[in-house]
Amino acid sequence: QVQLVESGGGLVQPGGSLRLSCAASLSVFGRYDMAWYRQAPGRQRELVARIPSGGILVYADSVKGRFTISRDNVKNMVYLQMNSLKPEDTAVYYCNANLGYQNFWGQGTQVTVSS
Numbered sequence: 001q002v003q004l005v006e007s008g009g010g011l012v013q014p015g016g017s018l019r020l021s022c023a024a025s026l027s028v029f030g031r032y033d034m035a036w037y038r039q040a041p042g043r044q045r046e047l048v049a050r051i052p053s054g055g056i057l058v059y060a061d062s063v064k065g066r067f068t069i070s071r072d073n074v075k076n077m078v079y080l081q082m083n084s085l086k087p088e089d090t091a092v093y094y095c096n097a098n099l100g101y102q103n104f105w106g107q108g109t110q111v112t113v114s115s
Helices: none
Strands: 004-007 010-013 018-024 033-039 046-051 067-072 078-080 089-098 102-105 107-115
Touching: 004 067, 010 018, 018 033, 018 046, 018 089, 018 107, 033 078, 046 067
Parallel strands: 010 107
Antiparallel strands: 004 018, 018 078, 033 046, 033 089, 067 078, 089 102, 089 107
């Protein structure tokens, strides 16, 4: 059974940092495109960052220069380093794995940026 388990969310002050982690129980993890999405209350889920199995990293304009996505294909992990956090980054953050017709989601982790 495929599982994506996020961790690392929490409450942080504006300007602070958090590192989200996603542990993936996927065979051939290295072949999956991995991504982080987020959904704020009353808004649609949106792409934050994507790290393909091979290719160019993609970031939402709103997080460029502040967030960094990375992956460890040995540990089956994907990370999102979030720096210079802003209140508008407040959302539930979801890990996503995609390989063709296979698309999986984690349960999400709450990130709240507030003073």
